[in-house]
Amino acid sequence: MNKYLGLMIVGALLLCIIPVPLAVGDVTIYSNDFEGSGPVGSEWAMLVEGETQWSAPPTGTTPSTDDGFLGEFSNCMVTLTLNNLPAHAEVTVSLDLFVIRSWDGNFDLDFRGPDYWAFVEGSVPDNPEDPEQWDYVTTFSNWDPDTGPRQAFPGSYPEGDFPARQDASENNTLGFLFDNGEGPVVHDAVYELTTGTLAHTDSSLVITFGADHLQGITDESWGLDDVVVTLDVPEPAALFLLAFGGLLATRRRR
DSSP states (O other), X not given: OOHHHHHHHHHHHHHHHSOOOSOOOOEEEEEEOOOSSXXXXXXXXXXXTTOOSOBOOOEEEOTTTOOEEEEEESSXXXXXXXXXOOSOSEEEEEEEEEEEEOOBTTOOSSTTOOOEEEEEESSOOSSTTOGGGSSEEEEOBOSXXXXXXXXXXXXXXXXXXXXXXXXXXXXXXXXXXXXXSSSEEEOEEEEEEEOOOEEXXXXXXXXXXXXXSOOOTTTEEEEEEEEEEEEOOOOHHHHHHHHHHHHHHHHHHO
């Protein structure tokens, strides 16, 4: 029997015997809850609106729960860069977004809004105020759901139109104070967000988060917590069969 034909038969048998899903999914390659002291890792960088130099972003703790987080931020971009990733086909980023103090959601009648938050995978936006440069743009409102400005989340801006605090996982639990004219009261919300499954095969990943139209860090700010990045990484059996198939193709071409 021709030895190359024998290899083809063995390969066909392996395909019948070994299950070959191309990915196992949910392989965590990065997670950070921002607990503990010290500066954040070099994988994070921040560019404040109006500045030209990237810098290390700050970390803080929530007043009520003493929970560490990345922030506070105002109008800026915050980038997560991961290198030397294993072979993969998809990526998912999940996180908790802290929406702090007096966000005004879809309100657009004057300088107070709309208060938007966004993310993009890949290139960092040259103009953060251009929605077309982001993969996803939404707004949040921290007011009374019955009477306050509405927000785009859980939809995207400008199409989304929902009551304030729609789908927040926590309300007024972090302890950030805001004085709305009647004395300081706790004013914050937490949202459990995900980028969804993104097609991605590069060995480097860049995710940029950003916000705009906020009125200053003591009025409107945001933070990130519990950031988790997962990849769909091929199984060893799948990698073996892919390599085996490549070997057969090479043999046949000679």
